[in-house]
Amino acid sequence: MNTIQRALAVGIGAALLQALMLIAFAWPAAHIAPRDLPIAVSGPQAAMVADKLAEHDPDAFDITNPADEAAARAAIENRDVYGAIITGGGAPRVLIASGASPVVAQQLTAIAQQLSGAPDTPVEDVVAADPDDPRGTAFGAMVLPLVMSGIAAGVVLSLLIPAIGGKVIGLFTFGIAGGLLSIVIIQGWMSVVPGPYLTLAAVAGLVSFAVSGTVVGLAAAIGRAGIGIAALTMLLVGNPFSAATSAPELLPQPWGTIGQFLPPGAAASLLRSVAFFDGAAATKPLVVLIIWALAALALLGIGALRGRRVETSPTPVPAADPVPA
Known part of the structure; x- marks a missing residue:
């Protein structure tokens, strides 16, 4: 292989590597979506909320039903779930953990707002990210x-x-x-x-x-x-x-x-x-x-x-x- 052929081979190889890196880094970011994401739903309306979530996307969430809010908080703190929706006593309340994933915390907040139909759905960050890095x-x-x-x-x-x-x-x-x-x-x-x-x-x-x-x-x-x-x-x-x-x-x-x-x-x-x-x-x-x-x-x-x-x-x-x- 002469110098010109070697140079062409290196250029093509580098271009292929560049394409592979673009796919590896951009493809996951372009397909961010919940896939069996563990969350908890608790309270008297838990079944109704779970049904609504399943209707929207049956494969998006892996839903558990803790006995009460205290159990839901414990599940978040133990990293068993990323957050919880607590029903009863008015509009659903949302417990999130931005320390586990700010992206998931934002998604759960948006979902709760859709369920309640109110933009000011109560949200509590049970395990917060660092205040100097709130978005992670x-x-x-x-x-x-x-x-x-x-x-x-x-x-x-x-x-x-x-x-x-x-x-x-x-x-x-x-x-x-x-x-x-x-x-x-x-x-x-x-x-x-x-x-x-x-x-x-x-x-x-x-x-x-x-x-x-x-x-x-x-x-x-x-x-x-x-x-x-x-x-x-x-x-x-x-x-x-x-x-x-x-x-x-x-x-x-x-x-x-x-x-x-x-x-x-x-x-x-x-x-x-x-x-x-x-x-x-x-x-x-x-x-x-x-x-x-x-x-x-x-x-x-x-x-x-x-x-x-x-x-x-x-x-x-x-x-x-x-x-x-």
Whole structure:
């Protein structure tokens, strides 16, 4: 392949990658809608409200019926539902949790207004987003830098640190330092995420380790192609389907669910649980991140074994030239 052919191939490849990135990032955003979104409906008119919601879109909501308002509040605080509609005693009242998803909170408010026919439907934010970030814009924007920096750290460690032991040291150093520094900026300077600093820093560090470790581990196990595979997985699948700015149930399925099993989606869910819900529903995303971190270490182990086999494989000895008679 000559220079012109190579240049054409690179240009076409870059254009295809650009198109793929546009699809990955724009398609989920263009199809935001409730899909089995967990909400609660309570009170004497709960059945009627549930029927009206089902008539509008039978697949939009996964409706539960708590015994009373206190039970509905508990379900919101435990992250079992995103909000509740309380009937009885006049117009329906709405309980929302903008800390779980400002987008869902807005949608539930609009739905309640439609049900009551009044624009001033009573709304209570049971678990509010940070007052400095009421729309969750900064929260949603912080996931991508964590992913991008993790990829960058993984690439640098893969290319510049040859020893597996050195890669592991670099990963742990990046995870600890990156987690501590990230939350200092997000919480201390920007003041957009509440919650215990050290716990949030540990979460950010685990995310950093999981992302960078995946890059380094795949590169060690299968070669430099692993860098591209890991980076594209995190960027083209993990980030747009992380639901950091919305909710997994608002994204096209099954991608919204798949996104929660990748580090960006698990990171967004775990950070929300720690920051706004005192750790409620934190187990699943925590386990997902730990599995990715352990998988990264396992891949590094495979890379170490691969390197030893190369070192110990016998080098063929060239045949000696025949001695002239």
